[in-house]
Amino acid sequence: MARGNLDVGAAWMVQFQNGDDAAFDKIVIEYQGSVFGMLRKTLGSHSMIEDLAQEVFLRVWRARDRYQPRGLFTTWLFRIAFNLALNQIRDDSRKKAQSVQDLESKQGELPDLADNSVTQPLDEQEWSKILDEALADLPENQRVALVLQHYEGLDLAAIGEVLDISPKAVKSLLHRSREKLKAMLVHLRGREDD
Amino acid sequence: MTKDWLGSMLDRHSAHLPPRGFRDRVYARIKDDAAVVSPRTLWQNARPWAAAAAILLSVSFWFGWSAPPITELPIAVSRAEVEALLTGVVDLGAWNLVSDDFIDLALANETLGTWVLESGGDFSPSSGLYGYEYY
Structure with a gap:
């Protein structure tokens, strides 16, 4: 396009x-x-x-x-x-x-990853819950920037138009979001290819 | 972009597809929306008319402001016009009008179904019935 x-x-x-x-x-x-x-x-x-x-x-x-x-x-x-x-x-x-109550009830449904052995594969539902939680921990502009880039394939300029910021600012947002996600999900590294 | 482990991990997120019937519900929503005329839409539609009415009112007021009171308007009728009107009134009063009860509309011959105004009447120009005939 x-x-x-x-x-x-x-x-x-x-x-x-x-x-x-x-x-x-x-x-x-x-x-x-x-x-x-x-x-x-x-x-x-x-x-x-x-x-x-x-x-x-x-x-x-x-x-x-x-x-x-x-x-x-x-x-x-x-x-x-x-x-x-x-x-x-x-x-x-x-x-x-109300949201805090919802979050607490959701957390109760999350798989207990601490108890999982490293070799135990995670199913799609468990991955979705983990990623939902991780994305929810990002500030909304970082989250949207990442979603638009990774899932919708938008480039920096297009994401900038959506968020009304410069492509440079988008690049910074994406870098921070990825660093934060990596820190949150590093313990699951190696299980994404299960 | 080379996909790192985070990219592979993010790919494990479910593809979130809209639920069945989503499109139909979008159209239902549009239909509902079209049925409700919001105050904003109402104002948008009424705005040109309101503007026109305001201009008309302003212009009318502006014209009326400098005009004399209606009770002081001069009536410009010449003497000749007044005399002509009076002459017309006099002429009308002089007309000899034929009254309705003078005209006999009875059916004279029921068998033939003919009408006669006055059997054997005088239809000469001086009788006042000149021009009437049997039908």
Whole structure:
């Protein structure tokens, strides 16, 4: 998707602006997985994920008349998702007392890694829980930067557009997030290839 | 980018796919959203009309501000016009109108179904019934 040319998402959005509702359907089908996955990895196992993912596409629908195809469509789409995720995180932090209770109950479900022998393989569910916990420990901008880079394949400039920061700042965020994750997960090194 | 052990580890995270029926629920949400007219949308739609009404009111007020009171408006009617109007009134009063009860609309011949205004009447120009005929 070269910059300066319309990427496929932007082209569909322009078609949608010109009255082609089927183009909006293509957008939903193509990007529902990315939006849902990004929100899921950013917010962890949250009850509002689907609601927020729906809200992203609702906002795309509402933006029909105002959308201007500048930059990548995915950066615009992820920016909507990021803003919604950020609002949700802030909303959750206001209900901190409740969140602490949820976290305690979640921690009770986590596999007791200390008791696991080094050779015992971890299944997909256990990896998901471990990674959810590790990602949740990152500040939200580091978390989103890492998710967008690793899972969605966005480059530094695109991540910068989503987070509204410079590519250099993104690079710094990614470095810090990776260092922090490595420190948290180093004890599981060697078990990722099980 | 060469994938290090952290990258391999992050790859073990589940692919989080949207639940079944997600797309349908997106459309249901859009439908619900379209049915609700938010105050903001309402204001956006009403804004041009409100602006037009405000301009119209301002212009009307501006025009009315310098105008004299309506009770002091001069009525410019010439003497000749007044005389012409009075002459017209006099002419109307002089007309000899045929009253309705003078006209007999009874069915004169029920078998033939013909109407006659006045059987054997005088239909001369001086009778006032000139122009009426049997039907």
